[in-house]
Amino acid sequence: MTDQPSRDIRLFGTDEPVQPPRLLRAGPLSAELEAGNLRYIRYGGAEVLRAVSYVVRDRDWGTYNPEITELGIDEDAQGFTVSYRARAADAGQAFAYAARIEGRADGTLVFEASGAAESPFLTNRTGFVILHPIAGVSGAPVTITHTDGREVAGRFPELIDPVQPMMDLRALAHVTPEGHRVTCLMEGDTYEMEDQRNWTDASYKTYVRPLALPWPYELAPGEEVAQRITVSVEGAEIAAATDETVTVTLGPSFGEMPALGMGLDPDDTAAALTVTAPLAAMGAAHLICHHDPRRGHGTETLRAQIDVARALGAEPWLEAVITSVDGFAEEIAALGRMVGALGAPFATVLLSPAPDLKCTLPGSIWPETPDAAEIAAAARAAFEGKRIGGGMFSYFTELNRKRPPIAALDLVSFTTSAMVHAGDDRSVIETLQALPAIAQSAAAIAAPLPFAVGPSAIGMRANPYGAAPKPNPGNIRQAMSFNDPRQRGLLGAAWTLGYIAEFAGGGAEAIALGGPVGPFGAVHVPGDLPTPGYDRAGALYPPYHPLKALARHRGRPLRRVALSDPACVTGLAIDTPTGTELWLANLTAAPVPLALPPGAADMTLLTEAEFAAAAKTPDHFDHTRPATDTLTLGAYGLVRLRGLT
Structure with a gap:
């Protein structure tokens, strides 16, 4: 930094x-x-x-x-x-x-x-x-x-x-x-x-x-x-509200905090192994390891991803593309043998036929693919005793248009990107408003199975609607971009907190966000992509901090958070043995006055003022200050309050 x-x-x-x-x-x-x-x-x-x-x-x-x-x-x-x-x-x-x-x-x-x-x-x-x-x-x-x-x-x-x-x-x-x-x-x-x-x-x-x-x-x-x-x-003109203060109120307990993980591209394994200390400190529950034979992936790329998962202390999940239509069962069986020779480390196995990685628009003819239930049956035979997931490696859109065979599966999964249609800051943040409906719809599709989301990010890891995501050598805001700069800014941290809050509130069993390093990374490693402001391997991007601090709360009860203006502020509350922990993020580029629940034991901020220090300090949220009942939270800033009742 x-x-x-x-x-x-x-x-x-x-x-x-x-x-x-x-x-x-x-x-x-x-x-x-x-x-x-x-x-x-x-x-x-x-x-x-x-x-x-x-x-x-x-x-x-x-x-x-x-x-x-x-x-x-x-x-x-x-x-x-x-x-x-x-x-x-x-x-x-x-x-x-x-x-x-x-x-x-x-x-x-x-x-x-x-x-x-x-x-x-x-x-x-x-x-x-x-x-x-x-x-x-x-x-x-x-x-x-x-x-x-x-x-x-x-x-x-x-x-x-x-x-x-x-x-x-x-x-x-x-x-x-x-x-x-x-x-x-x-x-x-x-x-x-x-x-x-x-x-x-x-x-x-x-x-x-x-x-x-x-x-x-x-x-x-x-x-x-x-x-x-x-x-x-x-219609009659309605007088606009003039009070800009956002009031935050805690409600009853419900549900539980999902597991937080990350995705991993085989191209990023070597870089990830150079910064394992801050990555391991994150405490990610799972690491989704990608495997696509069309990209030349094989035993060694799987082995390298497993090494990263072990170095991070995360449970490896397998996300594998199946390329054959007529010979899919043999391909899955061979993949099972390959994984078995590596010690069968994947407790969860997600498979997708290659044609489903591309969108089929309404009115178009679906490409020939193996039957999804038959893929699941072949996976059960090849990965005996493992949890078999289905759904889409692409976006909720594709899951919604091609429903998985629920009776043949243990889990339904999909991903999202915040930049399919627009790349400006406000459009990216507005995507959080759609997540409750996605969670509700995904739960209805998956019922009675659990659903998991990710690996997701602001940027596009793949483009179902074209040849590939757009390259971004100029480090600009653009839709369908692979390397989105906001992954490395406070906006990325605010979006990350909002993403976790909405899908946790919507009942997701697991959420995977970004990756260890690279364009969707939590930790900086110098590479070919533009990363202005970062010049040291191991520097921490702002999303690192909410991911690390929240990963430790897996399985703990959540509490409802009522916000007088949820378009400006997002919130997440978790019941812990020492009281309720409340997280808030400003979703705007302007300071937002907050009226907070009284009685917090302490608070920690991640704003412009803390940005440089937080980039060097993995335990940033272990450093606290006295809490207040009111606070003006800076642009895209985060605050955590602990010890609330």
Whole structure:
């Protein structure tokens, strides 16, 4: 760790500059303009839509960051207009468009765009996307207008819908929790909705062009694409709350703290063995060891991963890709013999056919794979007496769309990434809001079996929707990135605490987060990836500390934590022999005043002020200070209070 990393390095792991959003107002209507799109559309301070965006995506579902020029903004008390030109391009193709946004004080918002490709342009989606928030909307009624003008009554899904809950859309109308009627008219193409909670997004997404049509599709040079979104809000203006203090209240005990583990890529084994002391101190319950013959993995890569697990004192789990379709039983049997020759150390065995590592979109033909129940039966024969898991090595989306054979399994598992659709800081943090629904839906899929999640991280360890995750040599914020800088910042620690809190509260038996070292690591080892601010092997990334401190509480009772603003602060409470231990994290880039439960024996902070020292101190959370009943917690900061009753 360098002596004085910048504030941005401490918070985000990158010095990439970020243009702050521009707040636009038209009477009671407001919206944030960010990179040419609208976020947090509010009426009288109450959110009515999460976003209206014009997006251009490549053939791997990667979203272009368009270059915006000729930006003009006019605003007065009665309305605003925004106009700009934009160009989405890479080395092989480009799409240019012009956009205009108008907001009026009567609650009307119009966003229109038209453009054309400069050369043949392959895209999976070019056009508008509308995001409805989930809080207070999940399970609520919606009026659907189809493209032929028919109106029908529907509901936003409560459990996460695996495919499209609404199709052939021209307009949607719903009533917000505050009583505003919001109508969204979508013109220029046919739209449909997907439940974006599948990918941990905190929204329902209505998007242009049905997925049942071929993709990628080609836009011919000069072919015009013109679309318009009109949002209308009706209802009385609601006075916004002015007290910014977040009140924290402890509730009753429930459930128990799950086991915390990590994932391991064979490419990281040598580096992990150079920093075993701080890694062993973490006390990880399990280490998920990855095996994929397509990458040349064999006996030696398995042996090296087992060595890491033993050095860390963690139980090794096997996560193995099965490449054969007709000869899968023989392949699994051979894998069992290979593992047996290594001492049969894997108590839990997870297997997946290789085709299931890639997404099959709704309406597409599923690739040929072995029957999942037959894979499980072959695994039981090859790994006698071991716990056999099934599910998906990719994301909850794929688990939801291809349900595992529960009767043949002992455990259901899946992973997540916080960057499938957007890479900005607020979108990453917002993914925590979707986790309760994922936990509820996963428990329903797995019942009566337990479910485990991970190895998961902010970044993508694999890309089910394209060839691979995006490389990130510039260390920037970008969706579908392999090396996300926030893994090395305080935001990563706050996200980690929130992830554990939500899945622990949702009943997960085990949670695996990140890895020992590398792009998803807890401990720094110099390598080929950019890691500004870190120059010493063994330096600790901020997520190291909540993982280490919470791993010791496996099996202890949890307590409910009530937060007056759960979008700003996340919390986790565990009953221990010396009283309740309460963890809180600020999920924003601004300081947050907290009203805390009284009577704590002591407290420990992890904020900007402690960042450099914590990077050198594995036992950072063993150092305490007197507790207080109020606290202003800095940007993405963590606090632990102990001894509460």
